[in-house]
Every structure is written in structure tokens, then in C-alpha cells.
Amino acid sequence: MRAGEKGILAFLAVMVVGLIAYRSMHTVPVKDRDQGIPFYTTAAPEVKRKAEVLYKRLGCADCHSLWMVRNMLETVPAPALDGIGSLRDEQWFYDYFSAKNPQAILPSRLKPEFQMPSYAHLPDEERHLLASYMSSLKVKPWYLNETKKAEYEKLTGKKYQASTDE
Numbered sequence: 001m002r003a004g005e006k007g008i009l010a011f012l013a014v015m016v017v018g019l020i021a022y023r024s025m026h027t028v029p030v031k032d033r034d035q036g037i038p039f040y041t042t043a044a045p046e047v048k049r050k051a052e053v054l055y056k057r058l059g060c061a062d063c064h065s066l067w068m069v070r071n072m073l074e075t076v077p078a079p080a081l082d083g084i085g086s087l088r089d090e091q092w093f094y095d096y097f098s099a100k101n102p103q104a105i106l107p108s109r110l111k112p113e114f115q116m117p118s119y120a121h122l123p124d125e126e127r128h129l130l131a132s133y134m135s136s137l138k139v140k141p142w143y144l145n146e147t148k149k150a151e152y153e154k155l156t157g158k159k160y161q162a163s164t165d166e
């Protein structure tokens, strides 16, 4: 084989390998694609604005995170509220905020000073506003499934079989 032919063969080999590599990088399975931030709210802008003022005034962010925001000085292991409205409905939130003892509705494993406080003393209108806002905080189904799957596999050590292929 002449030097020129070797050169052409080497060139072709590089092209083929390159093409295969390119193809394998660009046909990514659906579940590995970046699907963006899975949390959103369905609240009207006015409801969202009013509720967030109240949320801030009442210091909810001392314990909870929402939209990645949380008071960094506090270390209470309270649940994140993003997507919470996909798990519970408005009536549940209203009853929870109105309860004299919220732990009767949702039991707590925390020390009393870290537990969810009662907001029964708030005006009815404010409890409704909070409940309406909380129920508007949704999470996209694919993320909920991924989270359930991760949780299941962590707890059981078994592979999770999704009930629906989405």
C-alpha cells in the first residue's frame, strides 16, 4: 500500500468513528433529556402576589423552601413546598392551616419548636388565600414519577416498575 492510500484509509476510519460517536451522542433516550424546571403555579398573578406577601410576613420561609428560596439561617427539616398542590387539595390546606393542632392532621417526628405552627388565629380570608396558593403549586408528572421511583428504590433496594410508560 502506498503512503497516499494509507492516508485516505486513515481519513475514512476517522470519519466513520466520528459519525458513530456523533450519532450516539445525539440520540439520547427521552428520560435523559433536560426537561426543565418541573415546578409551576396555576395561580392568577394577583393571587400569587398577595399570597407571597403573606407567606413572607408569616415567616414560612424560616422553615420551608419554595422556588428554591429559604431562610438560610434556619435549619428546620420541614418539607419543601414546591409541587405540594399536586399531592393535596385546597380544602386539605385550609383545614390544616385552620387546625388548632396541625399534628393531629399530619403527625410530626420533630421537636415541638420545629413543628408546623397553628395558623388558626389568622383571619379566614388569609387562610383561604394561603390554601388557594398552596393548591396552585404543581409538579409535572414526569418529575413526580422520577421522585417516587428514586424513593422506592432507596427504601426497598428493588427496581421500580412504572405503572404507566409516559
Ligand code: HEC
Pocket: 055, 058, 059, 060, 061, 062, 063, 064, 076, 077, 078, 079, 081, 084, 088, 093, 102, 103, 106, 107, 108, 109, 110, 113, 114, 115, 116, 117, 119, 130, 134
Ligand atoms: C417552625 C417551622 C415552620 C413554620 C414557620 C411553618 N412551617 Fe409548615 N411545616 C413545618 C413542618 C416541620 C411540617 C411537617 C409537619 C410537622 O412536622 O409538623 C410542615 C408542614 C407544612 C405543610 C404540609 C406539607 C405536606 O407534606 O403536606 C404545609 C402545606 C405547610 N407546612 C405550609 C406552611 C406555610 C404556608 C407556612 C407559613 C404560613 C408554614 N408552613 C410555616 C414547619 C413550619
